[in-house]
Amino acid sequence: MRLDRSQAETLLRRMEGRKVAVLGDVMLDEYLFGEVNRISPEAPVPIVRVVREQAVLGGAANVAANLKALGAEPLLMGTLQKDAAGDRLLGLLGRLGISISGLVLDPSRPTIIKTRVVGQQQQMLRIDREEAGPPEAAVLLGLRERLARAVEEASALIVSDYAKGVVCEPVMATVRELCAARDIPWIVDPKPAHKALYRGATLMTPNTKEASELAQRPARSDAEAAEAGRAILAELGLKGLLVTRSERGMALFAPGGDHGAPWMIPTEAREVFDVSGAGDTVIAAFSAAVASGADWREAAMLANAAAGVVVAKVGTATVTPAELLTHYHEQEAN
Template identity: 45%
Template sequence: MIPDSQLAELVGRLADVRVLAVGDVMLDRFVYGAVERISPEAPVPVLRIEREQAMLGGVGNVVRNLRAQAASVCLVALLGRDEAAREIKGLLRADDDIESHLHEEDDRPTTIKTRYIAGGQQMLRADRERAHAVATVLEEEIIARAEADLGQAQALVLSDYGKGVLTERVVRRMIAAARPSAIPVIVDPKGNDYGRYGGATLVTPNRRELTEATGLPTGSDSEVVAAAAALIERTGIEAVLVTRSQDGMTLLRSEALASPLHLPATAREVYDVSGAGDTVVATVAAALAAGIDLESACRLANAAAGIVVGKIGTATASSAELAAVFRARELETGEAKTVTLEDALTHVSAWRGKGLTVGFTNGCFDLLHPGHISLLRQSKAQCDRLIVGINSDASVRRLKGEGRPIQNDASRALVLGSLASVDLVVIFGEDTPIDVIEALRPDLLVKGADYANKEVVGADVVRAHGGRVMLAVLEDGHSTTATIARATTGR
């Protein structure tokens, strides 16, 4: 099993893939409000509506999660001819990295799921839908369109919500089309007959769905494993990933029936499980498309699910959030200080609301030495709060060559976070911190005095909004490169 720091690095590979997603698309509506009284007409709460939100649901939520991880997507789905369909098309048009092929059927209303939420809890869900198998002519059109797009994809997702798009014929044709090119097929299943998913790389039932499909109990670890093994033996599916809510996930592979992988749940607080299964499917699909092994893909998916259930609504898990989860697991003393750029922006906003000044400095900080400590102390002396940006492992390798860094980014962040002079640590994957500086807009930018003003990355950005650049006095005789050289030569 690879360490969490390596999983954090794997997250970046999800951005380089293309996934074909076929299935039931729908519109998820969320109506938020407050409940302050009971209706005089009936013993029901009165929801005073404050705001409404609409987003892609069903296979559309798989697409949203893939895009949150920066993967590109081709979507093949079916809509009615109605206002909800037009709304879905508008949402899809907003992202150029989604190629959508949406077929339409006159007598099929576009599925809408409306959730009413107050106090962070769902009060009611109302569904508008009509589930029936797609007409034969449209069935052929969907198959032809999906088969044409399969050649450009590194993974295929079949998102089956039982609304009629993924008929047995569509499913079997798509799996058969993917197998000759060894394209992984990930199925979010529905119904009791999993035989039609035979040949799929992975199916992702929840515990209830696994019981319905096998007729076997799934209360304990051993029962889940037995039911998943029975499903594999009956259907010819290569692997089963069982999502088990508060009990995490269980992976069972056909070639290793005696070696199940149990992954504990990672969420600290659960607010809403809506769409968590879509997050799992999307993350596994992107990972397999990137050539990541199935066990690591499932570990990534488990962490992503833990992120989204801590949010309200059918949420997504971004690449930055996912990488941060694995980096945080390796951090102890400094883990609370190591944050994503998004979280850093939240801190900066709060600090500025209190009238505090924000400073920023950056580097590889591979082997922390007295020169680094001096730089950080000088930086903190000139501001109220100091944020340190550090290059990710991949970035350090590009800048310093193979053999560097000596310590991985999680370890480097841990050491920096343990220093009183450092308030936050942000890990960035680019060669320079310009994107971080542009986002944070620090009041103070600090580099060592060996940088001339014109060479300091981001200096123009900081000065443009009234900030200043400081060149810190360097401690003589201290350099990471020189330290490593001395250690390797004995001089």
């Protein structure tokens, strides 16, 4: 079962302008693209002659970019420093028309940068510049104030956890309280080491590896994914779970559904160049659809299609409604 083009178009129209809050670790993704023609005489490593550079939004900021590309209105919350990377990040957000009012300046830690070196279309190296750890008291206060404002306006909240410090117990206590008071869903892209922080979430979107680590058991086959999913749901008291399984598609454990036999969705990716940021696309599309009144199966099918489009692009990327509708049109033609 999959959405047809007409159903997808209706759902995408309903998502236009829908406000979705995004809380998490904001970062800058840099790409150095180059040619590789020889090995260094100094060490047995390839020499990459850089021919092009690109900077894009990363982490929670990429989730916001995905929401914006889909037509929703992201309310982004996180931290950054007023350094060179922070200025570049603010410039990228400004060009996309994403509000920066939810960002908190953290003078104690530099803006996170992930630099990927790509030679001959292959990622060869990643360089991370970051200082992970819980925010200071003043920064925590700022995050909680911005959360209160965002949840008043939003129809859903995404928690984009990259384990850099923003997603911590004081902030998550505020998330639980505010979302319960407003009765809005909060949806988590998790880091297994932080699983206790996600207790009571509406839904999580782990990949196969994360699901295995969360459940502390294999999660590769259909039967293993079902067993791992049930264990995660029971331990954390979630309403549902969406496990992204790469070439195996997705497994959806929906509220009121049969958690003994999750709904399996086959992959829609035809060719895969780069999975960087694919999880950001999935949680953005799913959450925007749910915020717009879609049922969970519709939301999962739309997210699956969006992931199928974005992994065919090189680097951290987003997908637009036009690209999604073209994807559905090509499916129907075939």
